[in-house]
Structure formats: C-alpha cells, structure tokens
Amino acid sequence: MNTLIKDVLAVLPDGSTKKTNIAIENDKISAVGDVPADFTADNIIDGKNKLAVPGFVNTHTHVSMTLLRSYADDMKLMDWLENKIWPIEAKMKKDDIYWGAMLGIAEMIKTGTTTFADMYGDMEKVAEAVEETGIRAILSRGMIGVAPNGQDALQENCTLFEEYNNAADGRITVMFGPHAPYTCPPKFLKQVMEKAQKYNAEIHIHLAETKGEVDDCIKQYGMTPMALMEDVGIFDLGVLAAHCVHLTDEDIAIMKKHNVRVAHNPGSNLKLASGIAPVGKLLEAGVCVGLGTDGTSSNNNLDMLEEINLAALIHKVQRLDPLMVPAAEALKMGTAYGAKAVGLSDIGELKSGMKADITLVNMQGTQWTPCYDAVSLLVYSANASMVDTVLVNGKILLEKGKLTTIDEEKVIFEVNKSAKKLTGRALLNE
Template sequence: MDLGIENVLLNGQLSNIYVKNAKIEYIGSEKKSAIKTINAQNKAAVPSLVNGHTHAAMTLFRGYGDDMKLQEWLQQKIWPREALLTPEDIYWGTKLACLEMIKCGVTLFNDMYWHNREAVKAVEEMGIRAFISEIFIDIPGMQTKKHDEKAQEALNDFKNYDPRIKLTLGPHAIYTCETQTLEFVKTFAQQNNIPVHIHLSETKKEIDDCIAQHGKRPVHYLEEIGFFEADVIAAHCVWLQNEELDILKQRNVKIIHNPIANFKLAVGELLPYTEIKNRKIPFCLGTDGCASNNNLDIFEEIKFAALVHKWKINDPTIMNCNEVWHAATTTAHKIFDIDAGEIKQGKLADFLLVDLNHPQMVPCHNLTSNLVYAGNGSIVDTVICNGQIVMENRYVSGEEEIILQAKKVTKKLFSR
C-alpha cells in the first residue's frame, strides 16, 4: 500500500484506511503494511471539501475595496487594478489561495481568473485539483485574442497538464459578454465536452439591464440562445423566479451558492433554497474571491449557508447539518464529476483528518453537527488528495516561501 491511516474514526467506528494508486483500496479492522502510515488516533476521517466558485489569485486583493456597492467596487477598484496584474502576481496569488484552501480542507476548487496558465502551474505544484476557466469577456482592452483562438489554444494546452487540472470555459456574465460570444462558448463547449462556468442572476441591476436590453430575464435570455445546451455551472443565482428554476432543472444546470460574498456585497436576495431543493437542482458552496469574502474558509460558508436559510425561512429544520455537509462534499464532487466526496473503497483518495481534540470539536455528540456549526478550517489536521499527503499536522510544504512571495508581489502590485 502507498498510504495507511490507522486508528481513525470513520462513520462512528475506529477503522484503518489504506490507499493505493490514488484510490482507497481497503477500509476495515485489519492492519496492512504501507510505505507511509499515519497513526490517526483522536482524529476523524471525513470527505474533503470543494470550493465551487472562486477567483483564486484575488487573495492579493484581500481587504482592498471593502464596503462598496458591487458595480462601483468593480469599476473603481477591482478592474483598474486587475489590469496591472502580471503572470508572476497570478502565480503567487494562486499559490497563496491553494495554501489557504488546503488549510481549510479543500482539495478541489473551481476558478475563474486571468493568466490562467500561471494558475495551472501553481495548482500542479500544490497537489490539489482545480477546474480552471478560460475567460471570455467583451470589455475593450481585456481580451487580446479572438475567442475561437483562445478556446482552441486552451483546449490544446490543457491536454498536457496534470489530470488533476481540468479546463472550463468562463464567459464572465451576460453583462460582460455579447450574445455571439455566449453562443460561441456554448457551441465550443458542446463540441469538446467542456463545462461552462458563469456568473448568473447575481444582482437586481443584472436583471433590470437584461430586461431592458433583451426584453426578458437572464435565464430566459440564455435559454432563448441555447446557452444551457452546454454543461453549465452557474455561480450565485439569487435573483431567480420559479419559471427560471424550472428551466435550470430541465437543463441540468448546477448552482454554486456563495452566501457570504452575496451578503457582503448586499446583492439584495438569497438563493431560493426551498425551491431548489424541491426541484432537486444540484448545488454546492463557494467562497467567491477574497476581495468579496474575504477568506477562502469553506467551513464558514457551510455554517453561514445553514444559518441564513433557517433565518430567511423562519424554520430551524431547514438546511440541517446533514443536508449542507452532503452538498459541500458528496454533491459538490458529483457536480464536477470527480469520483470522491465519500470515503469508500474504490473512491479517489481525497479526504481529511480532523482533530477531535481541537477545542471546537469537544465534546462530540454529533460529528457532522460539529463540522457544520462548531468548527472552522483550523480543525483540519491532515489533507490527502489523489492519494498524496498535501498537509500533515497542519503543515504544508513550502508555506513560508508562499507567504513571503505573496507579500512581495502584493507590495509591487499596489505601488504600480
């Protein structure tokens, strides 16, 4: 065996887990020899987490431009400074994001940001999984190549990267992409079996502007142009009506819920959870970028989601701890077609060891309850991705250099 995890709490029982060739080979009471063995006494094995929507290198913008309205924030703070980003900035900003997410138990994230080949390099080195978007945006000066050239180059390049890293097409939003761009993305994605990652129905202004320009709401507009014929992963989705939800269900659209960023930017609505649940539309959780959150701790997102829907619906039984944990783990991995999210024989070896002696985990009447309502990223002791240890005893190899270099590039970026 490549890796052994012994004396670990799994599904309420002490067990041994053995990993071979990136998959879980054995779970049970027997002890087997392994190249590396971890004594996981006082630890529990749980599935790893997914950050379904983020802009990783925006770690460099953490705390910059807070407490502003969304459009003003984008136009006055974010877009002008983003225009100054270099590939080196993106590389170290993404490595910092990977470090933070690993510390919080994330082994897979869905990213949309500039200079994505540098993001690929960072993820390859950090040892986790990522879906990396090739961005499409029709704002003057933000695109230097034709859309078809960009898409084909990305498709060719990503064939040469580590299999842990997958390509998505990322039309930013309906308000930054022309109709012909959205139609091209849909067609190219269909032809090449690539997922599409887009911001959708995030603000009332987006809705109002779409009605003014196209005579209909965003989901109806995208349905009319055939956009949902592609495999669409839609972030935010807070301003939705029942007819739009019916379309998303019919078209198998997956939703990424980003409650903290939505609340911080005061988008004015909340994901219609009850209606989504009733239609069995798959959703998972995302942090958005650090400029609008301001961290990548998906545990915070999980807790916040559970609490805010109870408050909104005035029902403490809504989005219970089992539902939201399942969404953040099992459903999240299914959304991205990764054979993990459960610790079972034959599954990919992507899982966590959480510290049962951490103060936030004591006492432990109900492990899932503690994970959702009590813990945060600091309870994660060890992270295993693709059968490899990427964090052990809360240490990630090279973390000191990442923090040092992230500080350096941030200083340069904000002095330009």
C-alpha cells in the same frame, strides 16, 4: 504507494459517522471499513481523535485575487470595482497571477479544500500552481465578450484546454468561462459554445447574482438570465452557474430540466449584499447546489468550512424553519454536491473506488467537547484551523497542519512583494 488511515471517525456517504479504517492504493480509496487481507500500508496515519471527511470542493473562486485581500472592503459594488479592483487588476502581470494563486492554494489546502473551480485571466499560471502543489482544479479563462480582448480570451481558453485539460495526473479539468450574460451577449456566447462543443468542454458562468442584473436582462431581452441562457442553448453543454441568487420558480424549473449545477457563495452574497439564494427551493426541486467562496476580495478568505456553516445557518432563517439545511446536508453541499457541481464523479465521498481526496480534522479541544455528533460540531462549532491532514490523489499535501508541497514563507514573501508593487501601499504585518 499504499496508505492506511487507522481508527478514524469517518463521515460516510449517507452522512452518518463510523469509527473505521480507510485504505488507499495509489490515488484511490480501496476500502472504507475492513481492510483487504492482502493490503500492505507503506504509510500509516493515526486517525485517533480525527474526523475524516471528503476534501471540500470550492465550486467558485478567482484564486489569484487573493492578492487583493483586504485592499478594499465595505464599499458599493461599482465604486469598489471601478475605483479599486479593476485598476489594480489591469496592472497584474503573470508573476502576480502565479503568486496570488499559490497563496490561495496554500490557504485552501490548510483549510481542508482539495478541489477548486476557478475563473480568471492568465490561467496557465494558475495551472502551473495547481500542477506544482498537488491540489485538484477546474480551470476556465474568464471572458468578457464586450471587451476589446474578448476574442483573444476565447482563444486563450482553447489553448488552456489543449495544454492543460486532464493534465497533472488528471487533476486539472478545463471548462470555458464566459463571465456573465451582461458581459457576454448571445452572439459571443454562441462563439464560446462552438469552441466548447469542439472540445467537449463544460461552461462556468456567473448567473443572476444581483437584482439589478436580472432587471437589466429582462429590460434588454425580455427574459430572465436563466431563460435567456436556455434560449441561447448554453445549458446543453453542461453548466456550472455561480451565484443564482435572484430566481423565479420558472428559472428553477429551467435549471432542473437542464441539470444546471449551482455554485452557491453565501459569504460573498452576504458581504456584497447581493441577497440570499433560494437554496431551500433549489434543493427541494432536485437542483445540485455546491458551495464556493468566490474571490477573497468579496469574502475575505477561501475557508470552505465557513461557507458550510453559513449555508447551514442562513437558509433556516430565510424560511423561518430550523429544519432547513441540517448540518449533514450543508456538509454534503461542501463535498459530494460540490463534486457533482464541478462535474467530477470520482470525488466527494469516502468510499471504495473514489479518488483519495480526504481531509482529517482534529476533534480535540473545547469546541469538540462534549462530542455527541461530530458532523454538527464540524459544521456549527469547529473552525478551519483544526484541519490536520489533507490528501489529494492519495498524496499528503498537509501533515499535522504543515504544507508538504508549498514553502508557505516564500509564498507570503512573494505575495507581499507583488501586493506592494501593485498598490503602492504598505502592509500592516511586516
């Protein structure tokens, strides 16, 4: 199946834009620019007045938590977890996990995201949803080492790897998901590492999210979480580290040395009042920083364009420097850097040889007028409802704003049913 995106304004790997054509052969981009003479398109997408960007890469979420969106907001972290989130999570069944994942994936495709990295329980249900919907995902079984089911969770992560790594035409990658140093002591982490090494799998973990966590770690181990992780040796496996808000300069040096890749979640870090990650310093040190939404309970959406916008805004004021994280850099954090962060070398840029994971944004209307700089407008002015078309592996998942692989009405119906059953509360838009 060959597809041609014709006369589109494309964001090139260097951040510049060019009116051009994108030729797609099966699941790959075969050309950006001059279309090969022997290329015949089975399908032509009119790119007029559209901006083509690499599909957004959401480097950190808990997609099934989309079920809990707006259930509890504006609360203190432990009050929120202990009295609201955990009691409901304890009641979730496999079907709830599946429909939560379907809702989150529907939202991500509609808002231009083509890849997401997830950590949760019952991940085979998330894998099923990924397989069915056509999105790309990096899945890990969230493991709490100190919980009674720690060993079962580790075994489930192994099973997930065996059954789903490289499945769905290569769209699924499986990582190991020890939750965090404060829930997974070194002994458990070593067990995780042993299994991950056996499968040659990487690690997805929360690190240094709150000041309290860092203080506790220093009290308990005499080291920051980052130094503790280096000591345990987990960075040798390849690590995607979520949050990384509270870091010393030594922490940043450790991260650079071991190529720790960051999933920066600006929306969640602001909403939970965790802090502002030192992204300026990380980028200057050459650390790879991608962007994530975190779960919808702490965001409350999976809209990567909002995270890109926040990344471009908050680090300017943190350093009182308007040149920090310009629009094109923020967009790279949401695309090319995100791809590196989740360990994929064949997505994240629009160029020949890459997988055809592409998002087209409608550039018409007041927020795009006048249009001197399309990347600036995408990052600072547009919103995700302007996403028009989304392709993953060369297959169209969104066409003129409509999902092609998901029955959105059915998903919303099933999610509402699950949500009411779990919480016993009525919904306001039914």
